[in-house]
Amino acid sequence: MCGIVGALGSRNIVPLLVEGLRRLEYRGYDSCGVAVHREGGLQRSRSTARVAELDQQVADEGLAAGTGIAHTRWATHGAPAVHNAHPHFSHGPGGEASGRAPRIALVHNGIIENHEALRERLSARGYVFTSQTDTEVIVHLVDSLYQGDLFDAVAQATAQLEGAYALAVICRDEPQRLVGARQGSPLVLGLGPADRPAQAGERYLASDAMALAGVTDQIVYLEEGDLVDLQAGKHWVLARRSPADRPQAVDRPVRTVHAHSGAAELGPYRHYMQKEIFEQPRALADTLEGVEGFAPSLFGPGAEATLRQIDRVLILACGTSYYAGSTARYWLEALAGVPTSVEVASEYRYRDSVPDPRTLVVTISQSGETADTLAALKHARSLGMPHSLTVCNVATSAMVRECELAYLTRAGVEIGVASTKAFTTQLAGLFLLTLTLAKLRGRLDAPAEAAHLRALRHLPAALQAVLALEPQLIAWAEQFAAKEHALFLGRGLHYPVALEGALKLKEISYIHAEAYPAGELKHGPLALVTAAMPVVAVAPNDALLEKLKSNLQEVRARGGELFVCADADTQISPSAGVHIIRLPEHYGPLSPILHTLPLQLLAYHTACARGTDVDKPRNLAKSVTVE
Known part of the structure; x- marks a missing residue:
């Protein structure tokens, strides 16, 4: 979602800020901006265009400074418009009409739930609001509390905020100071690289370490409730467990993080999504590297004791990750014999459910920062279910820190908003969990274990063969585009x-699409079927194939046009109104991973044919860190 970059140093840090925003573009945004401390005051530049246009705007305005903050915004409160874009300023009571220069500049990720009450209180004190954002409430609140110490003002302000936030704040009266805070939204601190003496004293803030790729690899991951005070060549991290607590100094480890800036290069591909679809054989190979058997140790120290205690599995996830969990439910019940439920994370904590302390709560998240899933995990824990495991792509994420156990996928950086390689690597991790539980429960003998290991090792080659079907899917996409x-x-x-x-x-592609169990066609969806409604069918050669063939006949009888992803030996033949793509082989329980790739390619090439923004679809964001 929104992106934050902040920097403090002795050189002009504006190019660093803009480049950081460029690296965060993949998260999705609809406005962007930069604010700096310059010649004794604050100056900003904001735009509803892309970061490239902001870069030109900054150059035209001659913006240069040693202290600054920058932001990409994905609209939550208020429409995408310059007056709603970050950074936000506070001129004090009376606003800009008072004649006072702005004193506080602030950028914010997250959502403030009590913004209306705070807005009313600040308005009564004379503060003038020029945007519809909850963020402007924070900047005025900081200004109202400022008495010469920016850190103290931010600490007092955040104690009054309810909701989620990551903040970066600068002040007109303190040119060499940058203050940050986080609660429910990620924020990292970067330290100037020691091997570059001229930059060793620099300090940075970012919502994602990738924003600092090429700048520094020395990263401090801030924890929930942390505040950070950055000054020239030094910094302090202070923490509090609750808003009423006084912040106390803490040590947070400095980690060497290689943010893989090269992963952001497109190479020969038209879009990041296409690149990431074709990276799946490698991503699966990396995710499965070192797996020699299905042992609890795959999920961390102490995993065996935990996994032997559980009787049920509860999966919490959102979006694509929810569909990964829905697939895993079939595996866990059929292969491991473990009763499993899958919940949409954003709904789970708002209904009354029946907790069981012998449940393993499994969260699935590409970023590990998904706000709804983190909140659902904490809710499950509050109900008395202490055992948790995450399948996640980011080792340093909040999800990994919150969960007792973890399986880290190795998909690498995923830039495209529509998840591809993160999904298939999640499925691989969940399959390993399934077979580990099956083995612990005496449901996986040695020959079956060896067969599953062979299938997993062959999976990258099998995926490569499926990707070779791309030309046929391009032809399908030409028909779907209309x-x-x-x-x-x-x-x-x-x-x-x-x-x-x-x-x-x-x-x-913005084509309205729905999915149904094929047996449900005659219970309603069949009414929609005409020659203008293409029907895509996933047709592996499994126990339900003959039932599926009958469902496909129901479509043809109503004049519907079929596009069937079939295994080589399904004996479904092409004919008028029936288009077939044959996958090279049937892959048993792992078949869902193979059948996912043709559907990804179909969506990608249909979007290309329709001319949409493939990597940054409208209204969507990559990492959803607000509820």
Whole structure:
């Protein structure tokens, strides 16, 4: 979602700020801006265009300084407009009309839940609001509390905030100071590289370490409730457990983090999404590297004792990760014999549920910072379910720190908003969890274990063979590009794959798409089927194939046009109105991973044919860190 970059040093840090924003573009945004301390005052530049346009605007205005903050905004409160863009200023009571120069500049990720009450209180004191954002409440609140010490003002202000925030704040009266704070939204501190003496004293803030790639690899991950005070060549981190507590100095470890700036290079691909689809064989190979068997140690120290205690699994996730969890439910119940439920994380904590202390709570998240999933995890823990495990792509994320156990996928940086390689590597991690539980419960003998290991090792090669089908999917996409609606069908283990395929198509091509279990066609969706409604079917050669064939006949009888992703031996033949793509082989329980790739390619090439912004679809963001 929104991105933050802040920097403090003795050189001009504006190019660093803009480049940091450019590295965060993949998160999605609809406005951007920079504010700096310059010649005894604050100056800013904001835009509703892309970062490239902001860069030119900054150059035209001659913006240069040693202290500054920058932001990419994904609109929550207020429409995408310059007056709603960050950074926000506070001129004090009376606003800009008072004639006072702005004193505080601030950028913010997150959502403040009590902003209306704070706005009313500040308005009564004469503060003038020029935006519809909750963020402007914070900057005026800091100004109202400022008495010569920016850190103290921010500490007092954050004690009054309810909700989620990551903040970076600068002040007109303290040119060599930058203050940050986080609660429920990620923020990292970067230290100037020791091997570059001229920059060793610099300090940085960012919502993602990737923003600092190429600048520094010395990163401090701030914890919930942390505040950080940055000054020339030094910094302090202070923590508090609750807003009423006085901040206390703490030591946070400095980690060497290689943010893989090269991963942001497109190479020969048109879009990051295409690049990431084709990176899946490598991503799966990396995720499975070192797996020699299905042992609890894959999930961390002490995993065996925890996994032997559990009787049930509760999966919490959102979006694409929810569909990964829905697939895992089939595996966990069929192969491991573990009763499993899957919950949409944003709904789970708002309903009454029946907790069981012998439940393993499994969270799934690409970023490890998904606000709804983190909140759902904490809710499950509050109900008395202490055992937790996450399948996550970011080792340093809040999700990994919050969970007792973890399996880290190695998908690498995923730039495209529509998730691809993160999804398939999540499935791989969940399959390992399934077979580990099956083995602990005596449901996996040595021959079966060896067969599953062979299948996993062959998986990257199998995926490569599926990617070779891209030309056929380009031809399908040319037909889909003129459509406005589509249906996706799957049965059993492949129904979640159909759901994910429909999500991908709607996300990036803006074609309305829905997915159903194929057996549900005659219970309503069949009414939609006409020659103008393409129907995509996932047709592996499994126990439900003959049932699926009957469902496909129902579509053809109503004049519907079928696009079928079939295994080589399904004996479904192409004909008028029936288009077939044959995957090279049937892959048993791992078949959902293979069948995902054609649907990703179909969505991608359909979006290309329609001319949409593939990597940054409208209204969406990459890492959803607000509720």
